[in-house]
Amino acid sequence: MSELTPALRAALKTVSTATLCTALFKRGLRNQFIQDVRPIQSNPGTMVGEAFTLRYIPAREDLNPITVFQDPNHPQRQAIEQCPPGAVLVIDSRKDARAASAGSILVTRLMQRGGAGIVTDGGFRDSPEIAQMAMPAYHHRPSAPTNLTLHQALEFNVPIGCGDVAVFPGDVIVGDAEGVVVIPQEMVEDIAAEAVEMTAFEDFVTEEVRKGRSIIGLYPPTTEKAREDFAVWRKENRR
Numbered sequence: 001m002s003e004l005t006p007a008l009r010a011a012l013k014t015v016s017t018a019t020l021c022t023a024l025f026k027r028g029l030r031n032q033f034i035q036d037v038r039p040i041q042s043n044p045g046t047m048v049g050e051a052f053t054l055r056y057i058p059a060r061e062d063l064n065p066i067t068v069f070q071d072p073n074h075p076q077r078q079a080i081e082q083c084p085p086g087a088v089l090v091i092d093s094r095k096d097a098r099a100a101s102a103g104s105i106l107v108t109r110l111m112q113r114g115g116a117g118i119v120t121d122g123g124f125r126d127s128p129e130i131a132q133m134a135m136p137a138y139h140h141r142p143s144a145p146t147n148l149t150l151h152q153a154l155e156f157n158v159p160i161g162c163g164d165v166a167v168f169p170g171d172v173i174v175g176d177a178e179g180v181v182v183i184p185q186e187m188v189e190d191i192a193a194e195a196v197e198m199t200a201f202e203d204f205v206t207e208e209v210r211k212g213r214s215i216i217g218l219y220p221p222t223t224e225k226a227r228e229d230f231a232v233w234r235k236e237n238r239r
Contacts, residue, residue, distance in 0.1 A: 002189040004050050004172055009086075012174050012188075013046040015195040017181040019202070020174055023194045027187065034163035034180040036095065037121055040130050040137045047136040047175035049088035049116030051167050051182070053160045054079040056093050056101070056122075056151035064152045076147070079156035080106050085114030088173040092160035093122025097140040099150035100125035104133075111135040119173065119180050121163040122151070138180050200239040204230050 002008070012020075017033065024032050054076065068074055080102075083089045089110060093101045104126030107118055117136040123143030124130055130137050140163075147153070159168045165182050167173075172183040183191050205219045208229070217223035221230060233239070 002185060002187070004048075004086075004185075004188065008189060008192050009048050011192045011196050012048045012172070015174075015192070015199050017174060017176050017178050019195045019198050020181045020183065020191060023191045023198065024181070024183065026194070027191075029184070032165060032182045034119065034121065034138075034165050034182065036140050037119060037138045037163050037180055038140075039175065039177060039179075040124065040127055040139060041133075042131075044136040044138075044175065044177060047088060047117035047138075047173065047180075049086050049173055050084075050185070051090045051169055051171045051173050052079070052083040052087040052157055053162075053167055053169055054089060054091045054156045055154050055158060055160045056091070056147070057154050058094070059148060059150050059152040064148050066146070066148055068148070074153065075156050076102070076106070076153035079153070080110050081113075082156070083110060083113065083115055086116050088117040088119060088175075089115060090160065090162050090167050090173060091118070091120035091122065092162050092167075093120050093147075093151060095121045095140070095163065096150060097123035097143045099123075099145040099147050100143045101139065101147055101151070103146075104129040107133065107135070107137060117173070117175060119162065119175065136175055138175055200234060201230060203239070204233045207233070 091101045101120035101122040119138040124139045127142040170185045172188045218226045
């Protein structure tokens, strides 16, 4: 397994989810971008952290009254309290935003404990307050009803599905203004290295296109001149 070192975390903060998806696709992984999830904050920055998961199942009324929150071992509360600093809490809400996955108090607690972010394929209540927080948060849409009305917290730090993507504890989660991508832990080092290289090349291409250059032969670089020009650009820009 590749450890998410400070250097790897810093590298992943310099690349986009789009670039990461392409790097994953080159390795045969087509379905790593969490569907129908978007940032609550208008400018969330780049979220990077290892996945710590929480799984909901459909609520059953006789087992999910509001009094369950009096149990100090309630899985939702324990997930918030046990999610490690630097990790991203990823919630399987069955793509159902009719009831909230969590609210501002729990998200605040996660932030105060050093969480790197929170993601659900459902919705958050108190979303205006969450939008003002420094910690990135991603959901499908706002949802006011308490999670207990539809969701029963069952277990945490287990494999889940979130937005049609399999998420295993320890997978690396990267989020930006477009959405969230899941990188299998064992390939994060290679994916990060390739994404950094791809980003350098795409920055070069963008500069050239803005100057009026055609993309033919440049993107992808199928001519020797394109490759030579990129090598010069890298040297000049120390990339």
